[in-house]
Amino acid sequence: MRWGGVLVLLGLRLLWLSAYSLNSDEPQHAHVAWSLAQGAMPYRDVFDNHGPLFSTMHAALLKDLGERSDILWWLRLAVVPWYVLALVATWFIARRLHSRGVADATVLLVGLFPIVFLKSGEFRTDDAWAALWLSGMAVAVLARGRALGWFFSGLLFGAALSVSQKTLPLAVIALVFAAAIWAPWWWEHRRLASVNAFALLVGAFVVPGAFVLWLVLQHDAAPAWYDIVAYNMAPTGHSEPHGRLVGYLVLAIAIVGGTAIYARRLDAMARWRAFVAVHALTFMLLIWCVWPLPTEQDFLPVVPMAMLCLVGFVARSSVLPPRGNAVFVAVVAVAELSLVVARAPPWRNALAAEEAQLRVVIDCTNPADTLMDAKSGGIFRRRPYYPVIESLARERFENGRMPDDIAAWLIANHTMAAIDGRYPPAAQAFIVRNYRPGTAGVRMAGLGLPAADGQQRFTLTLAGDYVVTDGQREVSVSIDERPGASRWVLGAGPHTLDAHPEPLLIVWRQAWDCGWRPRAQP
Numbered sequence: 001m002r003w004g005g006v007l008v009l010l011g012l013r014l015l016w017l018s019a020y021s022l023n024s025d026e027p028q029h030a031h032v033a034w035s036l037a038q039g040a041m042p043y044r045d046v047f048d049n050h051g052p053l054f055s056t057m058h059a060a061l062l063k064d065l066g067e068r069s070d071i072l073w074w075l076r077l078a079v080v081p082w083y084v085l086a087l088v089a090t091w092f093i094a095r096r097l098h099s100r101g102v103a104d105a106t107v108l109l110v111g112l113f114p115i116v117f118l119k120s121g122e123f124r125t126d127d128a129w130a131a132l133w134l135s136g137m138a139v140a141v142l143a144r145g146r147a148l149g150w151f152f153s154g155l156l157f158g159a160a161l162s163v164s165q166k167t168l169p170l171a172v173i174a175l176v177f178a179a180a181i182w183a184p185w186w187w188e189h190r191r192l193a194s195v196n197a198f199a200l201l202v203g204a205f206v207v208p209g210a211f212v213l214w215l216v217l218q219h220d221a222a223p224a225w226y227d228i229v230a231y232n233m234a235p236t237g238h239s240e241p242h243g244r245l246v247g248y249l250v251l252a253i254a255i256v257g258g259t260a261i262y263a264r265r266l267d268a269m270a271r272w273r274a275f276v277a278v279h280a281l282t283f284m285l286l287i288w289c290v291w292p293l294p295t296e297q298d299f300l301p302v303v304p305m306a307m308l309c310l311v312g313f314v315a316r317s318s319v320l321p322p323r324g325n326a327v328f329v330a331v332v333a334v335a336e337l338s339l340v341v342a343r344a345p346p347w348r349n350a351l352a353a354e355e356a357q358l359r360v361v362i363d364c365t366n367p368a369d370t371l372m373d374a375k376s377g378g379i380f381r382r383r384p385y386y387p388v389i390e391s392l393a394r395e396r397f398e399n400g401r402m403p404d405d406i407a408a409w410l411i412a413n414h415t416m417a418a419i420d421g422r423y424p425p426a427a428q429a430f431i432v433r434n435y436r437p438g439t440a441g442v443r444m445a446g447l448g449l450p451a452a453d454g455q456q457r458f459t460l461t462l463a464g465d466y467v468v469t470d471g472q473r474e475v476s477v478s479i480d481e482r483p484g485a486s487r488w489v490l491g492a493g494p495h496t497l498d499a500h501p502e503p504l505l506i507v508w509r510q511a512w513d514c515g516w517r518p519r520a521q522p
Contacts, residue, residue: 031376037063043223130300154203374421384413446507
């Protein structure tokens with residue numbers, strides 16, 4: 001491997017840490033890891049519809065870093081090794097199936113490919129998932145019939161499954177095509193094949209089995225089943241794509257049959273090259289055709305193999321003139337980097353808004369306070385509502401599959417702070433009515449009151465210590481016919497306010513004292 005190219009990619013990776021926009025999955029994963037660092041269980045105490053390995057591995061880092069507004073910059077830095085591991089695994093696969101030159105070119109083009117470069121730089125489970133899967137593939141390619149190699153390959157595949165359930169369709173497709181390509185060889189060498197298959201299976205069960213045992217011993221198995229399986233598989237209320245599923249199955253069967261016929265006349269390395277190609281193609285077709293919510297990160301484990309097939313084809317087919325391969329790689333690399341710059345200019349700090357918001361959360365709330373957000377944007381504060389409001393939840397809210405009872409949870413947990421998000425209608429209306437927008441987009445409990453010539457009534461939903469203000473300074477008023485003051489301890493329910501000539505705000509005292517200021521009323 002030419003380490004110079006890897007170092008260049010690593011330098012670009014570090015240069016871009018703050019350049020690409022925050023994805024809502026990032027604070028969600030950070031919140032789960034932070035909760036584990038505080039002694040919580042991953043499913044009983046905090047919602048997580050992913051495997052436990054990723055959050056468990058990063059919990060210690062969250063604990064060491066502590067509460068800091070730039071936490072996501074550090075967490076993005078922490079996942080850079082997964083990016084490097086994915087590239088190294090890709091290089092070994094390419095080197096084994098083609099040549100050193102093809103391997104070097106593939107790593108460069110994979111590393112700069114916009115989906116890989118941008119998505120694998122986010123703090124998300126898919127980084128580890130793709131890197132572990134590709135590492136398992138690399139070990140399998142290099143195993144050469146040794147049972148120990150197949151055991152370690154299974155170990156890595158099992159670790160990938162412990163990060164993401166998306167490993168299952170990847171593995172099923174891989175097994176189907178392995179059977180189509182190597183079935184005659186397996187039968188001819190069935191004793192060796194049986195030993196290797198057993199080693200692979202044993203390795204694949206080590207990490208998931210350890211987590212299952214741990215969850216059972218911690219009485220967290222039932223919540224884990226709900227989060228990982230039941231929640232993800234529950235219907236959303238939208239029509240299922242049965243027609244597309246049937247079309248995909250017909251196409252997949254045709255690809256499997258064609259591969260089985262074509263593989264009969266291939267040598268060992270050519271079979272591996274065919275396997276890599278059809279596996280990547282069929283999984284990408286699965287995402288495009290029948291995946292319920294396709295996203296760019298779903299392609300992370302197969303984009304490297306697709307790029308390997310492209311580079312290998314160009315190198316082996318002699319479609320380009322002498323030195324044309326180098327020109328091809330250079331042109332594609334420049335095009336990829338241009339797309340990356342267009343999507344995420346490196347001179348832009350796309351994390352600035354999130355850092356400002358976290359600074360307010362850290363300064364104005366205590367660890368004992370709850371904070372409402374759609375997908376754990378507050379990171380360091382407990383949420384009063386268990387599920388995260390991501391794509392599946394929003395569809396279920398829209399179709400009546402989940403009750404819109406968030407307001408009741410906010411009241412029950414005495415939640416005084418909230419962050420705007422894509423809430424269902426009733427929750428959104430409650431938050432707009434009972435939380436004032438302010439500094440860095442953080443809402444704090446409070447009400448807006450219009451100017452009034454006489455006494456007016458208002459109803460407070462959240463009891464607490466409040467400040468009456470015009471938005472810039474405290475204002476002394478009379479509430480419930482008591483002597484005038486600007487600071488009040490108010491219970492939930494109706495209150496009366498004496499006449500005042502200007503619009504006023506009643507806001508949570510703790511937020512006001514920490515420097516948070518409400519946005520001016522329209």
